[in-house]
Amino acid sequence: MVMKSNKPILVTRSSMPPFDEYTEMIHNMWENRWLTNMGNMHEKLTSRLAEEFEADHFLLFSNGHMALELALQSLKLDGEVITTPFTFLSTTQAIVRNGLTPVFCDIDPVRFTIDPAKIEPLITDRTCAIVAVHVYGIPCETDAIEALAKKYGLKVIYDAAHAFQVRYKGQNIARYGDISMFSFHATKVFHTVEGGGAVCRDFGVYQRLSRLRNFGFFQGAFDGDQLGVNAKMSEFHAAMGLCNLRYINQEIQKRKNISECYDKILRKVKGLQLFPDIPELERNYAYYPVVFLNDAPKSRDKACEDLQKYNITARKYFFPLTSTFSCYKDLLHPEPTPAAEDIAGRVLCLPLYASLSEEEINRICDILLN
Numbered sequence: 001m002v003m004k005s006n007k008p009i010l011v012t013r014s015s016m017p018p019f020d021e022y023t024e025m026i027h028n029m030w031e032n033r034w035l036t037n038m039g040n041m042h043e044k045l046t047s048r049l050a051e052e053f054e055a056d057h058f059l060l061f062s063n064g065h066m067a068l069e070l071a072l073q074s075l076k077l078d079g080e081v082i083t084t085p086f087t088f089l090s091t092t093q094a095i096v097r098n099g100l101t102p103v104f105c106d107i108d109p110v111r112f113t114i115d116p117a118k119i120e121p122l123i124t125d126r127t128c129a130i131v132a133v134h135v136y137g138i139p140c141e142t143d144a145i146e147a148l149a150k151k152y153g154l155k156v157i158y159d160a161a162h163a164f165q166v167r168y169k170g171q172n173i174a175r176y177g178d179i180s181m182f183s184f185h186a187t188k189v190f191h192t193v194e195g196g197g198a199v200c201r202d203f204g205v206y207q208r209l210s211r212l213r214n215f216g217f218f219q220g221a222f223d224g225d226q227l228g229v230n231a232k233m234s235e236f237h238a239a240m241g242l243c244n245l246r247y248i249n250q251e252i253q254k255r256k257n258i259s260e261c262y263d264k265i266l267r268k269v270k271g272l273q274l275f276p277d278i279p280e281l282e283r284n285y286a287y288y289p290v291v292f293l294n295d296a297p298k299s300r301d302k303a304c305e306d307l308q309k310y311n312i313t314a315r316k317y318f319f320p321l322t323s324t325f326s327c328y329k330d331l332l333h334p335e336p337t338p339a340a341e342d343i344a345g346r347v348l349c350l351p352l353y354a355s356l357s358e359e360e361i362n363r364i365c366d367i368l369l370n
Contacts, residue, residue, distance in 0.1 A: 009360055011315040013353040014186040015251050017243035025239040034235060041238035045192075048245055052165070053174035055199040057206035060238065061213055064161050064183025064196030066231035069094040071179040071198050072131075073226075074209040075155050079126040084114040085323035086340040087133045091159050092322040095131060096331065103127070104323045106337040110276050112136065112289075112347075115339070116144035122335075123148070129155040134163040134173060136349075137189075137286040138278060142168065142176045157181065164190045165252060167282035174199040179209075184241060189255070189286050190248050192241035195233050254354040255285035261358055262288055262350065265365040271299070287317070288352040290368075291343060300348050306367050317349040 016022075029035060036042075042060060050058040061067040072081075072094055081095050085104045095102045103122050108115045112135040119130065130149060132140040140158065149156045158176055160166075161183035166173040174180045184195035200206040208226070211217060216228030244251075259275070266272055273291035275283075292300040300316070307314050321344050323334040350364060 007311075009312040009351050009356070009364070010353075011313050011317075011349055011351050012187045013355060014191060015244065015247070015354050017240075017247060021246075022240065022243050025243055026236060029235060036232060036234040038232065039235045039238075041235040041242060042233055045233075045238040045241045045245075048242065049197060052172075052245070053180075053197075053199050054172045055174055057200040057203060059198050059200070059206065059210055059213065060233040061196040061198065062231045062233055062237075063194050064181060064185060065090045065094060066213070066229065067183075067196035067198045068157070068159060068181040069097055070209055070212045070229070070231060071157055071181050071200075072098045072100065072129075074200075074205050074212055075129065075157070075178065077128045077155065079128040080124065081129045081131050082114075082119055082122050082127060083131040084133050084340070085321035085334070085337050086112060086135065086318050086344060087159065087322060088161070088318065089322050089325060090161075091131060091133055092325075092328070096328070100128070101126075102131075102323075102332065104321075104332075104334045104337055104340075107340045107343065108141075109339040109343055110273075111138055111141070111278070112276075112343060113138060113140040114145070116141050116148060119145070119148055123152055123154075127152065127154060129157060131157045131159060132177075133159040133161075134166065136275070136289050137162050137166050137284045138276065139163065139166060139168040139173055139176075139281060146176070161185075161188070161196075162286045163284065164188060164286075165248065165284045168278075169280045178202065179205065184237075189251060189284050190241070190244055192233065192237040192244070195237050195241065251354050252284055255352060256283070258352055258354075258356050258361060259285050259288055261361045262352075262365065265362070266290065266368070269369065285352070288350045289317070289347050290350060292346045292348065300346050303368055304348055306370075307364065310363070310367055312351065312364055312367070314351065315349045316344075316347065319344045319347070 080101045156177040158180040160180045163173045180199045182197045184192040212228040213231040216226045271294040
């Protein structure tokens with residue numbers, strides 16, 4: 001008999017460093033009172049993450065959304081942007097808030113990422129860029145996307161919010177595209193509580209993006225040539241990031257162990273599609289998605305409800321598609337994306353975080369199997 005959990009099991013739970021380590025890290029702030037505006041912690045984290053991403057040009061932001069929105073602005077785009085509807089609302093909002101028109105492309109139903117074979121028919125003389133999303137830590141088909149971008153003279157921006165420490169085809173995932181944006185939100189594998197980052201290929205874009213996150217100011221001068229915002233990361237958030245970086249390898253190993261525990265049980269279930277086998281992928285185990293094959297979406301919704309009865313939260317991630325949100329009803333006339341619609345109706349992300357126990361995993365699987 002499956003027992004109801006005394007404490008809630010959420011779809012994710014933030015990892016935290018030892019409390020004393022964090023307080024030691026921020027101790028000097030009570031002396032110097034340098035709390036934001038690119039202080040010592042900010043610069044240290046910038047340097048450490050530039051090494052992590054193997055990047056020459058890396059910037060920190062107050063959150064991942066601002067990193068993406070300003071990344072688009074820094075490229076001085078105009079017209080249509082081909083993107084995926086199978087993503088968090090932030091991706092689409094960043095495009096629209098830049099005065100650009102999102103054109104939704106369908107996804108690969110195995111990989112969940114934008115389908116390069118379906119991008120080319122959507123390209124017009126108004127297309128200026130492709131915004132692709134690495135979903136659940138699964139990389140896009142980067143070679144095919146960037147070949148199309150080169151053929152048509154398009155910019156490529158990757159929403160890599162889920163892809164911290166992912167490597168693909170021997171490269172850090174941050175090395176693809178004109179800009180790759182990352183989220184360091186508390187729900188992510190690596191977090192700064194709130195935060196984000198961007199890796200730029202071009203130094204000129206890096207300079208513009210650096211100014212945009214600080215009201216458009218030139219460094220050291222109260223003048224600017226563009227409209228910016230305040231999107232800087234604070235010292236407290238940077239300190240949390242520095243602490244969490246010490247444990248990132250252990251964090252990912254724990255997630256790997258949990259994912260393999262799920263695999264061992266759920267691989268036997270014929271009615272579930274598990275995480276795809278992608279050649280040359282080094283995973284970060286950010287999420288554990290399962291796709292229901294039988295009587296879906298009815299079976300997916302029933303499973304979600306049954307888990308909730310036992311105080312366990314799973315997430316229909318991503319449902320609904322961003323192309324269906326009411327805030328766009330007067331702006332967009334999206335083309336059908338049947339594969340994305342199908343997966344959105346059948347996918348469920350199960351709880352996955354470093355402190356999830358084997359007993360809790362077994363309980364979750366027992367409910368699903370029953």
